[in-house]
Amino acid sequence: MDRTTRTFRRHSVPFRSIVVLLFLALAASLALLATQAMGQDNVLTGTSNGVTSIRIAVADFKPLVAADPQITTFKQTFDTTLYADLASAGIFDIVSKSLMPPGNPGTPSEVQLQSYSNAPAGAAMVAFGSLGVTAGKLVVNGFLFDAKNLQYPQVLAKVYSEEASADSARQVAHRFADEIIYRLGGGIPGIAETKIYYVKILGPFTKEIWAMDYDGANQHAITHLGTDSISPRISPDNTRLAFASFGKYGVQLKMYSLILDRYVNFPTGSVSSQTPAWDPSGNKLAYAAAPNGSFNIRISDSNGNLASQITNFRDASSPAYNPKTGAQIAFISGRTGLPQLYIMNSDGSSVQLMTDGGYASSPSWSPNGQTIAFAWDRKYGPGAPGGQDIYIMDVATKKWTQMTHDGGRCDFPTWSPDGRHIAYANSADGRADHTRIWTLLAAPDNPQKRPLTDPSADMPNWSWK
Amino acid sequence: MTYMHSFQPKSFLSGPIRSALLLAVALATVSGCHKNVASTQTPDALAPTPAPLPPMPTATLTADPAAIDVGQSVVLNWRTTDATTATIDNIGPVNPNGTQTVSPATSTNFHLTAKGDGGSVEASVRVTVRIPVAPVAPPDTTATADMGSETAFHESVADIFYDYDSSDLRPDAQASAVKSASYLVAHPEIRLVIGGYCDDRGSAEYNLALGENRANSAKTALVNAGVAPARIRVVSYGKEKQFCTDETEACWQQNRRAQFSLDR
Incomplete structure (x- = not known):
């Protein structure tokens, strides 16, 4: 007991000065950070508050029943809407269609992540999935994969089932886009449904x-x-x-x-x-x-x-x-x-x-x-x-x-x-x-x-x- | 403000006698009949004055205040000189000098007659009693009150034009407003709408505020010139209703106006 007390006393002064030193270091780094922040553009909006543009590839979705004529219309609406939502979100560097690898994967087993992460696409993220019509319902499976993380690539997997219509295809695309933007855009909800x-x-x-x-x-x-x-x-x-x-x-x-x-x-x-x-x-x-x-x-x-x-x-x-x-x-x-x-x-x-x-x-x-x-x-x-x-x-x-x-x-x-x-x-x-x-x-x-x-x-x- | 009215005749003839004499002379002149002229001459008037007559009485009557609301009272104050008796109608015989508090139910003329050796004299004062009037519904707008023709209205009531981003009346607009007001005062049956308009530059929402200010400055000019505010309705159209759509100063000036129209 006595020794413990003495030990504590012996260490107490250096210990306290270490705490003080640590605190000073922290304060100094905070001050440095603040100076850097003040040196930035004075306009702090959602697009310039530290989130760098993420390079994302948006694959056309795969139709589950290729022969269904309705599917072609829905797929076109869905693909166009999703691509436009992500392109206009203000936080992505989107891979242009001409640089995309061939084919459109519908499931995680079909996706060749390296073909997206390699040049010329060079994507960090890949959005892909499938859509089909079953019993009057438009069913969409959407995935967001991290192209650089081959071991655990899945970031997001969503299933949507809505009344089959062109309007539904558009709304589902908006919702999937909002999920991706929310996940990758610093936790700020997307606006595709506004x-x-x-x-x-x-x-x-x-x-x-x-x-x-x-x-x-x-x-x-x-x-x-x-x-x-x-x-x-x-x-x-x-x-x-x-x-x-x-x-x-x-x-x-x-x-x-x-x-x-x-x-x-x-x-x-x-x-x-x-x-x-x-x-x-x-x-x-x-x-x-x-x-x-x-x-x-x-x-x-x-x-x-x-x-x-x-x-x-x-x-x-x-x-x-x-x-x-x-x-x-x-x-x-x-x-x-x-x-x-x-x-x-x-x-x-x-x-x-x-x-x-x-x-x-x-x-x-x-x-x-x-x-x-x-x-x-x-x-x-x-x-x-x-x-x-x-x-x-x-x-x-x-x-x-x-x-x-x-x-x-x-x-x-x-x-x-x-x-x-x-x-x-x-x-x-x-x-x-x-x-x-x-x-x-x-x-x-x-x-x-x-x-x-x-x-x-x-x-x-x-x-x- | 005290309203005072008094007679202080300077003639040595007392009022009634002089009136009779004047009337007789007037009648004789109008009739032109020579036979009657001779008969109107009174021997007294021609006789030599025997002795100085006693002085004419004088009288003043005031009321304070001159106007009251129903139930309030007013102080009558009268002063006479050379009078032996004084009488106020509605009150009766009173002292030659005195005051009395009265509270008439309706507007009343108080009339003082003072008599003395030299004759009699009168003074009167009116006390106005304000009786509250129950508000009456404004005239039915569907009633066919005759507001006259549009042409006559627009000939006399001209639109007012404004400077850029201003709702102040220019000198020419002041004169125009006075002319318009005199027509409107002469035609009390007219009700009118003043529309406030702006040119199409600037913001739609701010221009609605500017149009409101313009229409109201025109209304104020009419009200100051005697037009009852209840006859005037004000509507701002801002830049929503363009009179002309060219991007020229001439066109913009046409749009920057207070427009008058009949409120049918």
Whole structure:
């Protein structure tokens, strides 16, 4: 006992200094890491937060009954959709079709992993599988294998069974793509099953709210009001759609239940109201209302009751909640002249100007709460050079990055729920009826812009999940 | 604010006698009958004045406040000089100088008659009683109230045009609003809608706010010029309804306007 105590005492001083030394070393390495992080690109979005692009080969799936004519259609839809989902995900370096080894393996025993990992394909991952129709059901077996790990290659194995239809083939491909993206993309769920709500331009002063899949497929009407309906915002749980529509009292909010397939009451009286924004809990709605001749921001519950006004400026509209916290709101106000981007706490306090001039509009707060996307014309005015483009701004530092250049008038950016994509509206020649919806990766060096719709689509709003 | 009204005649003839004399002279002049002219001449008027007459009384009557709500009271205050008796209608004989608190149920004219050796004099004051009126439903919009023709309306009520990104009224718009307001005041049966419009540059959502501000600045100009605000409805169309779609300043100017139309 005595010896033990003495031993402990004898070692106690050096032991403590070792602990201190270890702690100092840890602190120093942390500080070094922080310095490195600060030296990086100031824009931290889902595409540039440390995940390197994984080279992936996507094999065409093998039809189980080769002779079935239906299978050919389904297989084509499935292959195209899966390839497009993974190619546009923003985290993969996809092996082009021409570099793929011959044949399409349907089962793990048929796959020659080395033929995918060797040049020219050089893939780190291989997605493959089979699909067939049995008893009116489309059955899909999907696999994701690690091409470099020959001993235990299987990363993912999924079986899907759905009503046999082209739509099912597309949906199953989306779901399988989301599984792969979730597994390989740092644990952020994929967006292949998300929707985009938007304004379909049908004629002068005739706009309806439409919806489509995230890739532009399955475009269909939600409203049939025969008037001008704008600014759709889908609730976080995908059950309700808030938007603004013109009637006897001018523009007013309306609410459509996607569960009940009908409009639900949203009391507005005779006051103009527009630009709804859901708080991330789905229990509150911020919007702009003009009770006294100018729009200011109100917050009500999701049924339009218990409204309270939180700004009192010359005008304030287009609120957008910080979806990460719900504690802040970005908005647009012309209180000092041309419209500028502001943020404030969601009780109306701590109003902060974010832009330093020009003409700013349409904020959308990124899912991680760090970045705001908005439209900005930095040299706005008659005869001024430049145009209205999409920008993203780091909220903490107000550093901004221009995402579109010289492509015509851009507006209404909206973040995908994984924070990797931004959908927006663009009119190449500036004419309103030529506006179409595009999407880009929130990676300024490689935005991979592509159109999702034909002309006459505007004001996209990406679903929360 | 006290409303006061009093007579202080300077003539040595008392009021009623002078009125009768004037009336007689007027009648004679109008009739043009020479036979009657002679008969209107009174011997008294032509007789020499025997002695200085006693001074004419004077009287003032005030009410404070001049306007009250039902149930409230008002203080009447009267002062006379050279009067022997004073009477206020509705109250009866009173002291030559005095005050009294009254609470009339309806708007009333208080009338003071003061009599003295030199004649009698009158003063009166009106107390307005505000009686709350139950709100009446606005006139049925389907009723065929005659608002006149569209042509007449648009001839007199011109659209107002705005500068770029502005909802302030320009000097020409101020004059136009005054002209429009005078027509609308003269035609109280007209109800109107003011639409706020913007050119197609900039954001759709911000332009709705700008259109709202434009329509309301036009409404304010009309209201300041005397048009009842209840007759005016305001609708912002932002850049959703374009009057013309060329990308020229002339076209943009056409779109940047507050447009007036009949609210049928």
